[in-house]
Amino acid sequence: MTALPSQARVVIVGGGIVGASVAYHLTTLGWRDVVVLEQGSLSGGTTWHAAGLVGQLRSSSNLTQLIRDSVDLYSRLEAETGQATGWKRCGSISVARTVERMVQLRRNASVARSYGIEAEEISPKQAGERYPLMRTDDLVGAVWIPGDGKANPADITQALARGARAGGAQIHESVKVTGVKLERGRVAGVHTSQGDITTDVLVNCAGLWARELGRMSGVTVPLHACEHMYIVTNPIDGVTSDLPVMRDGDGHIYFKEEVAGLLMGGFDPWAKAWGMEGIPEGFSFGTLPEDWGKFEILMRNAIERVPALETAQVRLLMNGPESFTPDNYFILGEAPEVRRYYVGAGFCSGGIATAGGAGRALAEWIIADRPPMDLWQADIRRFAPFHANPAFLRERVSEIVGVHYFVAFPNRELESGRGLRRSPLYERLQARGACFGSKMGWERANWFAPAGVTPKTEYSFGRQNWFPHAAAEHRACREAVARFDQTSFSKFLVQGRDAEAVLQRLCANDVAVPPGRVVYTAMLNERGGFESDLTVTRLAGDAYLVVTGSAQTTRDADWIRRHVPEDGRATLTDVGSAYAVIGVMGPRSRELLSRVSSADLSSAGFPFATSREIGIGRAMVRASRITYVGELGWEL
Ligand SMILES: Cc1cc2nc3c(=O)[nH]c(=O)nc-3n(C[C@H](O)[C@H](O)[C@H](O)COP(=O)(O)OP(=O)(O)OC[C@H]3O[C@@H](n4cnc5c(N)ncnc54)[C@H](O)[C@@H]3O)c2cc1C
Structure with missing residues (x-):
């Protein structure tokens, strides 16, 4: 066993497919001094028992792009590294039992085509010709993706690791990271079961363990394990290695050829969360007990689709844990809590398909110190600390597993983990x-x-x-006039001697305005790119109220905080829950407010883009004359 180095440019925690991919890409992009630490053996977490489907049809365009990158990589990795990957371009068929499902498949196919992925709508008859074992009389249609495929997840991981080693990376197995050393809010090193390593950059690719590893450093990684099951049968007549992968979302199931038999798995609409008390020590190449009761509904749906399964001999029911996030997107990027602490985890049963592209994106992010493209859907800053509450996560992930095969209707709301934050109204x-x-x-x-x-x-x-x-x-x-409850908007107080200088540097509009003025502005980055749009109200010479969208809370707070110079005097306080906000909007808003306030609300007395305290009934409220509806209005 080689001794651990005392220093590294970057330490990656976790030798699953994601950690291996990040290491591979960092080295191909020119970083040499890369260290991967794996507490057990490479791929021994979740990766080894993955089914190995690599499908490019997704409802998110960014995800589609990343998976397309994975497919490009997996198809050349074996030739490049000399390590077998099991990659086979067998194509895939996604079938629709309902008109709604077909609409979604058609839309996803159109997104895929916009990224240069071949995707063809086919009839049930054509689907049957490509997959003779399948029953098709109940289908509305299907989509055929010839470039989709399957791979051996453990072999892909080994190939990525081999490529990374060839590029200079060191990979140490049986080394557990026990803590992260922080200095002045930045990564300074790691403590391990075999000594310390000094490093400026840490990448948490710890799979199921990523939440706990993050917690040690105050980093929020909201994921929780859930059970995910598949069966593998003995050989079935007519099943060859060329058989496409087949997905039947309405039945919550998928099929893949496995040694001339079928591997059939599914996404239970309400799955079982696992690991409530933490992941057991030494859980490596681990599986969970079979649960035929839970699998029965998927099995019934599968027999409906592929009748040959009725008589096939099942040689294995695999039940493995996988980590899921509150919104079914994975978690990527630099943690807002600690500089140069990166996370790549929570792959929601898509880690094999996504790891190639996501590993590259994260490596580019680390090197450039900014995301390489718009990855907001996966960005770690879309979460807040409350998302890591175990009780919430447990409830939510149980629903999230099923979301995988939901019809993605517009405006679809999740049902679990609701009611966390409510306005007084x-x-x-x-x-x-x-x-x-x-x-x-x-x-x-x-x-x-x-x-x-x-x-x-x-x-x-x-x-x-x-x-x-x-x-x-x-x-x-x-x-006329309408009232809006805008309490959920995020609100920050930015205060201190340098508050003006910090905001003036970030905002596109001039915020060096007198107290009482409201400025609607973009907040930009160094490249002139857009980070957010928000309103900045000057309360006093050294105090601003910043109001931004609910989803932007963590991101905008992080963006402002990280631009306060080390010797700067400015603080940001999240006061989002401290103030309720009522919008009164419309041409008759002045008339309505005048009934309950004696303040001068005329255009001269209360001009647009100004803000001050007024009395409403017996209460004093801050009133800001701004509007998002294109009409006269106040936010109170
Ligand atoms: C039954 C099943 C079927 C699946 N099928 C598919 C599929 O067909 N297609 C697909 O795309 N995805 C599939 N997945 C999902 C896929 O397996 C995962 O998304 C992927 O393996 C996650 O990889 P990872 O590298 O993030 O995690 P892991 O493989 O779990 O790697 C994390 C590693 O970090 C190590 N680690 C943790 N803490 C520490 C520490 N403190 N110090 C050192 N090391 C540490 C662990 O030991 C582990 O090896 C499936 C999952 C399951 C459960």
Whole structure:
């Protein structure tokens, strides 16, 4: 065993497919001094028992692009490294039992084509010709992706590791990272079971263990393990290695050829969370007990699709843990809590397909110290600390597993882990027929059902049931006046001697304005790129109120904080939950407010883009004359 180095340019924790991919890409991009630490053996976490499907059809365009990169890499990796990968371009068929599913497949195929991926809509008959074992009389249609394939996940990991080693990386197995050394909010080194390593850059690719590893350094990595199962049969007549991968989302199932038999797995609509008390010590190449009761529904659906399964001999029911996140996207990027602490984890059952592209994206992110493209859907800064609450995660991930094969209707809301954050007006809105959605944990009224209408969105790809009711609200706002509960907006106080200088550097508009002025502005990065759009209200010479979108909370706070110079005097305090906000918007908003306030609300007395305290009834409130609706209005 080679001794651990005392120093490295970067330490990657975790020798699964993701850690190996990050190491491979860092070395191919020219970094030599790369160290991977794996507590057990390479691929011994979740990677070894993955089914190995690599499908490019996704509802997110960024994901599609990353998986396309994976396919490019996997198809050349064996020739490049001399290590077998099991990669086979067998193509895939995704079938639709319903019209809605077909709409989604068609849309996903169109996204795929925009990234240069060949994707063809085919009839049930054509699907049957490509997959003779499949029953097709109940299908509406299908999509054929000739470039999709399958791989051996453990072999891909070994090939990536071999490529990384050839590029100068050191990979140490049986070395556990026990702590991360921080200095002045930055990574300074790691403590391991075999000594310390000094490093400026840490990459947490610790799979199921990533949340716990993050917690040691105050880094939020909201993921939780769930059970994921598949069976493998003995050989079945007609199954050859050329058989395409087949996905039947309506049945929650997928199929892949495995040694002339079938591997069939699925995404249970409500799966079982696992590892409530933490991941057991020494869990390496581990599996979980078979659960035929839970698998039965998937098995029944599978027999409906491939009747030959009825008589096939099942040689294995594999139950393995995989980590899932609160929104079914993986977690990538630099943690807002610690500089140069990167995370690549929570791959929600898509880690094999995604690792090639995601590993490259993360390596480029580390080298350039910024994301290589818009990766917001996967960006770690979309979460806040409350997302790592174990009780919330347990409830949420159980639903997330099934989301994998949901029909991705627009405006679809998750049902679990709701009600985390409520505005003081919540009950009143509910009494008025609000149909709530959730954003950054906040319950927000999406639309209001009039008397006699149930406040529940009926999902469809066409016009949904809320349309006429939202139209009535819209008309009221345009022609008269409407009130909005905007409490969920994020609010920061930026204070201190250098508050103006910090915001002035980041904001595109001039925020060196007198107290009482509101500036609507973009917040930019060094390349003139867009980080956020927000309103900046000057409260005093050394104090600003910054109001931004709920989803941007962590990202914007991080962006502002990281631009306070080391010797700068400015602090950011998140006051989002301290203030409720009511928007009063529309041409008659002045008239309405005048009924409850004696303040001068005329254009001369309260001009646009100004803010001050006024009395409303017996309360003093901060009123800001701004609007997102294109009409006269105030935010209170
Ligand atoms: C049954 C099943 C089937 C699947 N099928 C597919 C599929 O067909 N296609 C697909 O794309 N995905 C599939 N997946 C998902 C895929 O397996 C995972 O997304 C992927 O393996 C995750 O890789 P990883 O590198 O993030 O995690 P892991 O493989 O778990 O690697 C993390 C590593 O970190 C190490 N580690 C943790 N803590 C420390 C520490 N403190 N110090 C040192 N080392 C540490 C662990 O030992 C582990 O080896 C499947 C998953 C399951 C469970």
